[in-house]
Amino acid sequence: MPLLEVKNLHVGVEDEDIRILNGVDLTLDTGQLHALMGPNGSGKSTLASVLAGREEYEVLDGEILYDGEDLLELEPEERAEEGIFLAFQYPVELPGVSMTNFLKESVNSVREARGQEELSSAEFLKMMRERADMMGLDADLTKRSVNEGFSGGEKKRNEIFQLAMLEPRLAILDETDSGLDIDALKNVADGVNKLRDDDRGFLVITHYERILRYIEPERVHVMLDGKIAQSGDMELADKLEDEGYEWVREEAAAAAAA
Amino acid sequence: MTTALDTDVRPEDRFISAFEVNHGQALNGTNASIAQQREDAIERFSQLGIPTNDLELWKYTNISKVIDRPYTLPLGPREASVEESDIAPLLVDDMDAHRVVLVNGRVDESLSDIGELPSGVVVSSLAQAGKDHPNLVEEHYGKYADFEDEALTALNTAFVQDGAFVYVPSGTIVEKPIFFLHVTASDEDLFLQPRHLFVVEDGAIARIVEKQYSLTDANTFTNTVGEVFVGEKGNLDHYLIQDEGPSASQVHTRAAQQKEDSVYSTKTVTFSGEVVRNNATIEADGSFCESNLFGLCIGQNEMHVDNHTRMDHVQPDCNSNELYKHVLNDASTAVFNGKVFVSRGSQRIDAYQQNDTIVLTKDAQIYTKPELEIYADDVVCSHGATTGQMDEDAIFYLRSRGLSERRARILMLQAFCEEVLEELAVDPLRDEVTDQIRTRFGGYFD
Ligand SMILES: Nc1ncnc2c1ncn2[C@@H]1O[C@H](COP(=O)(O)OP(=O)(O)OP(=O)(O)O)[C@@H](O)[C@H]1O
């Protein structure tokens, strides 16, 4: 059953004559993990942001169905409650917002929406310790302000740690593997693999097939100029790694000319 | 005894004639030097006049607008019926403190609960201290708040009657905070001029918490002058919480001098007021001093809050830290002017100054200006100011993790204030201020 269906999605920036997505089609079934690749500026993060509900982007055409329902109707926090999680490419620093307080509020609001009981402080702390350990996040970081002064790699680990805390149904990872050392990369891959089950779906945005070897995507898509230009299996990722994006561009141009 | 200020004449002349009418009576204290200062001060006040916007230091704050009102100028003790039940809600929950309540600038014994003080420590009214400890008062009074260039300090000095007094002798530690609750209560419009003196001697440690409230809707103007002395190796942590409501205006001058190796911190939180002008001045008159100036202003409606600070480094090897934050809603206005002065020869000074503002509406305004005047070459002075709206990337991040937009905005505003809140080292006070801020911010997004 499709968990996510993106149909002919056109997206621009409000008030400005900028078009970023030009007819994206993408279907992700439950239980699947898809990779989304593509050159810089092709629109991958924009798609991720639109899925998470970022208001600065305007949907000009097309639709997004999540579990068969219109996703575009929902506020960002409602999407989180419905189980959508975006691991940001550039996680925001929040000086003065304590990790523990923020995450407790976050976890409990999502739990409440799912009809689960609020966690007590003790339960929450226990869960936090476990998941931090699982994702290789230094427990000291949970005592600080969210992402403040975290290294690039620590920010990425923190995203994946929050993913593990919130147990989403649809997880979108936007270049979470960039800037990670090899241990961290394995942690992230292990974490993703542990969370994979028949009811969840993952969309993993990446530039490297390295992480894909650990998490074995069912499908690999290539985005080019705001469209999915190619889709295939792991072989496609290997080819991109070896040959780059030029051939994708050429094929797309040829198809457009035809 | 009272004098109604005649509104047909120039506001300056009203004060001057009130001074003359009462000359030799209520105005003259027993202390000859204080009496002489009064004469000099009224003279100086008449020369300076009430500040106008033409003066650089008063460019953005129109004080004459709120001074030029038919206030009553109380020149002696007045009956004010303030009950225990009126002040109970104004106390700080769980703050075990030596409490003094001042009503209209005068200590009210029946509402105060000073409790047991360490030996030698004096907490009283300034008038009482003038009788009991004349030498001590004489040694410090009028020494730190200069009225040469400050018309309102001159005016306060001319009319000085009473206020708060603290004396902590050498080497003495006062564990509990000394808490002054200043309330105004009157059916008529009042012009008040409390005068405080806080003396913390060598090696002594104390915390003084001052809170200001109004129990009346009448217009009040409070022209406070507080003088502070911190001796060698002394430490004074000094708070001011301003929440007098929309019909109260004030000029609050807090002038401190600190000696070698001492720490003085002034921390001001402003919640309300019609026009509020704070002048905080610190002179670090000794090497190895640490001076801290922190401020937080939560602006709403039409309130106007102006923080002018002056950090005088006149000795080498000192450091000063200054951080003022504003959150401005509605049509509120804030002014921040932070001057750091480093005299010739005051080498190895480390002076930090920062002013950050979040402006929530297009009607809210901030005027901010750092002023560095440095005559030494081996110093590190940094200053910065930021003004902006809320960080929408941060709001989206929080919402994407399940927090409502309202919660996300409240959390971000609170986080913005956090750096100042964590400087409030009296826990119950910090909790109270934090709660009040949270409630206030909650109201913004309902
Ligand atoms: N808010 C915005 N306003 C204007 N242009 C934008 C905005 N957001 C994205 N863009 C532009 O849209 C294009 C796609 O950006 P996007 O971040 O989605 O690319 P990406 O595929 O994620 O790239 P990368 O691999 O570098 O992360 C870029 O040209 C970018 O500059």
Ligand SMILES: [Mg+2]
């Ligand atoms: Mg991107």
